[in-house]
Amino acid sequence: MKILTAPSLFASDLLEIGSQVRRAQDSGADILHFDIMDGVYVPNISIGFDILKAVRGCTNLPIDAHMMTVCPEKYFERLAEYGADIVTIHNDIADTEKIRVMLTDIRSYGMMSAIALKPAVDAEAVLPFLDLVDMILVMTVEPGFSGQAFMDMSDKIREIKKHIGSEPISIAVDGGIKPNTAALCAAAGANVFVAGSGAFGAPSMQAALEDIRIAAQGAYIG
Numbered sequence: 001m002k003i004l005t006a007p008s009l010f011a012s013d014l015l016e017i018g019s020q021v022r023r024a025q026d027s028g029a030d031i032l033h034f035d036i037m038d039g040v041y042v043p044n045i046s047i048g049f050d051i052l053k054a055v056r057g058c059t060n061l062p063i064d065a066h067m068m069t070v071c072p073e074k075y076f077e078r079l080a081e082y083g084a085d086i087v088t089i090h091n092d093i094a095d096t097e098k099i100r101v102m103l104t105d106i107r108s109y110g111m112m113s114a115i116a117l118k119p120a121v122d123a124e125a126v127l128p129f130l131d132l133v134d135m136i137l138v139m140t141v142e143p144g145f146s147g148q149a150f151m152d153m154s155d156k157i158r159e160i161k162k163h164i165g166s167e168p169i170s171i172a173v174d175g176g177i178k179p180n181t182a183a184l185c186a187a188a189g190a191n192v193f194v195a196g197s198g199a200f201g202a203p204s205m206q207a208a209l210e211d212i213r214i215a216a217q218g219a220y221i222g
Helices: 015-028 049-056 072-083 097-109 123-129 154-164 179-188 205-219
Strands: 004-007 032-037 061-070 086-090 110-119 134-137 170-172 192-195
Touching: 004 134, 004 154, 004 205, 015 049, 015 205, 032 049, 049 072, 061 072, 072 086, 072 097, 086 097, 086 134, 097 110, 097 123, 110 123, 123 154, 134 154, 154 170, 154 179, 179 192, 179 205, 192 205
Parallel strands: 004 192, 032 061, 061 086, 086 110, 110 134, 134 170, 170 192
Antiparallel strands: 004 032
């Protein structure tokens, strides 16, 4: 799997969203991570659909809409219309059958589907969804706020990697990602690295993303 970096726009200067998107693109980002929070699933509210539409209008980078919401299925059509390429939902917002329906619906709109696991959720939680996901997002912080300290989820990543086997499913990590933590996760099997303050808070985002990429490539187990 290719090593990919995904700056998280929630950590950017939202007053300058257009220039921040261009900064990420010019710095070599592979994906834009776009957090949508409803204040219910997580105790915070973030940017919404009109901003997504504006972001789509100023970049060709893939956009991953990370839905930290209790009813993401209400918004799949709008996410597709406004330019999301990947939609990530959390495994604990509904029962297994309903989550499977949601993942199927995401793909029916022509988007890639992903499932996210909070730190306390075991690796086995992905097993009912492996036939319906393109990516698994392992949270290395509690979802909802930028700038938290990294939590080591390498054992969970390693277990997920075993479950995936030879299937072409990416493993992403989100929270406290810098070169050293990226290397730790890559050594367990992660290949997509969401960086918030580690990217937008760096003096040079290009250098920060390249450092993450190089560290991950050097450690990645393949």
